Amino acid sequence: MYPQRNGADYAVYINTGQEFDGSDAGARPDEAVSWGKIRMDAKSVKVYADASLVFPLVVAETFAKTFKPKDNVTSKP
Secondary structure: OOOOOOOEEEEEEEEOOOHHHOOHHHOOHHHHHHHOOEEEEEEEEEEEOOHHHHHHHHHHHHHHHHOOOOOOOOOOO
16 A cells, blocks of 8 residues: 555545454544544544455445446347
């Protein structure tokens, strides 16, 4: 991953780490702002879930928004 000059514009955290245990994985996105990893005005979200389940859904939704089916594609008999 290449460092962002002024921080990333978007951030999605997917992990099972909770804030109360003090782990780095439990840090909220606003903590990354103080590190300069994401911008103060960035759109960010933290998803408390197993990444192996949620990440494929996030990727699929990303591509589904830009998918355009071809018009009247028919196969020849």
